[in-house]
Amino acid sequence: MTTYVTPTADIANVRTSAIKLHGPDAFEGMRKAGRLAAELLDAVEPLVRPGVRTSEIDDFVREKTLAAGAVPATLGYHGYQYSCCISLNNVICHGMPGDRVLRDGDILNIDVTPLLDGWHGDTSRMYLVGDVPIKARRLVDVTYECLMLGIEQAKPGKYLGDIGHVIQTHAEKHRYGVVRDFCGHGLGRVFHDAPEVVHVGRPGTGPELRPGMIFTIEPMINAGKPAVKMLDDGWTAVTRDRSLSAQFEHSIGITEDGCEIFTLSPGGLHKPPY
Numbered sequence: 086m087t088t089y090v091t092p093t094a095d096i097a098n099v100r101t102s103a104i105k106l107h108g109p110d111a112f113e114g115m116r117k118a119g120r121l122a123a124e125l126l127d128a129v130e131p132l133v134r135p136g137v138r139t140s141e142i143d144d145f146v147r148e149k150t151l152a153a154g155a156v157p158a159t160l161g162y163h164g165y166q167y168s169c170c171i172s173l174n175n176v177i178c179h180g181m182p183g184d185r186v187l188r189d190g191d192i193l194n195i196d197v198t199p200l201l202d203g204w205h206g207d208t209s210r211m212y213l214v215g216d217v218p219i220k221a222r223r224l225v226d227v228t229y230e231c232l233m234l235g236i237e238q239a240k241p242g243k244y245l246g247d248i249g250h251v252i253q254t255h256a257e258k259h260r261y262g263v264v265r266d267f268c269g270h271g272l273g274r275v276f277h278d279a280p281e282v283v284h285v286g287r288p289g290t291g292p293e294l295r296p297g298m299i300f301t302i303e304p305m306i307n308a309g310k311p312a313v314k315m316l317d318d319g320w321t322a323v324t325r326d327r328s329l330s331a332q333f334e335h336s337i338g339i340t341e342d343g344c345e346i347f348t349l350s351p352g353g354l355h356k357p358p359y
Contacts, residue, residue: 087280087292098203098274106297111204111273112338112345115299118199118206119336119347121153125197126210127352130359133212135189139171143182146197155199158207158276165320170196170209177305177313177322177330178267189215192225194332198276205276207301208348209334213357220308221329222357227259228306228331229356235284235302239337239344243294249286252304262311264330267322269301272336296341303334 088103090096092111107115125146132142147168150157157168165181172180172194173187180194187193196209211225234255235248256263269282280292284304309328316323324330333356336347349355 089295092273100275100278102279104271104279104292104298105273106295107273107299107338108297111299114202114204115206115273115336115338115347118155118201118204119208120206120351121150121155121199121201122197122206122208122336123348123350125149125199126195126208127350127354129195130212130354133187133193133214135187135215137187139173139182139185139187142171142195143167143169146195150197150199153199153201155201158198158200158205162276168197170194172196172330172332174329175324175327177264177307177324178332179320179322181318181320187214190217190221191215192217192221192329192331196332196334203274205272205274206348207272207276207334207336209303209332210354211331211333211357212359223259224261224306224308224329225331225357227256227261228304229333231255231284231304231306232302232333232335235304236335236337236344236346239294239302239339241294241296241339241341244289244291245280245282245294246286246290247288248302249283249291250288253285256304256306262307262309264305264307264311264313266313267305269303269334271298271300273299294339296339298339299336301334301336303332305330305332
């Protein structure tokens with residue numbers, strides 16, 4: 086049975102099994118953090134070109150985040166040592182920046198979470214490097230469509246299973262695999278909170294969506310099968326069959342009559358090509 090709570094001072098910063106129903110102050114905090122996150126992804130776009138090291142992108146994200154009066158929530162999170170996640174080609178999520186140089190034809194996801202005034206702005210976006218093959222572009226397009234179809238279901242009276250169902254149906258219609266090993270999550274003053282937002286499901290199942298819920302939707306779609314392999318670094322998740330993978334992520338809040346997307350691009354850079 087799903088439990089819903091109004092966050093009080095003693096649990097606002099604590100992950101619990103109950104789903105928090107946030108008030109207007111939380112929505113205002115998430116608007117500011119979400120906008121900063123989207124601004125970071127807008128600002129990094131000119132760096133995504135052949136010859137740039139992923140470590141350079143990470144340095145840029147860290148410097149811009151700190152300059153804005155925030156801190157990268159990933160930096161030091163459970164031992165993670167970077168200010169963003171950069172996942173290239175067959176990396177599903179949590180790719181670590183380093184000496185890898187971007188090459189013509191790469192696709193990559195950049196995932197940022199600035200912590201601003203105690204609120205987490207969590208979003209990710211796909212980027213294309215140079216001349217990208219049509220099959221890879223199509224995967225990116227369909228993944229974005231999956232995200233937006235899921236968001237269309239995010240309104241009071243719907244269920245998390247409704248979100249997962251439309252994402253799964255759309256992806257599988259194109260013969261893509263939907264990753265089950267990772268999911269969206271509750272968000273706010275806590276980075277990863279209840280509920281878990283799985284990107285597959287049956288209509289009318291799972292927790293009911295109620296005003297005040299804040300969470301991410303972040304489908305990870307593979308060009309091949311959904312199976313995942315973890316690398317020895319303990320963070321990087323790749324496709325087991327080495328197929329390409331794509332992901333988009335928005336942070337949203339359920340309102341009285343729908344939802345608010347906190348992480349929309351101020352510059353209109355919603356999906357590539359930008």
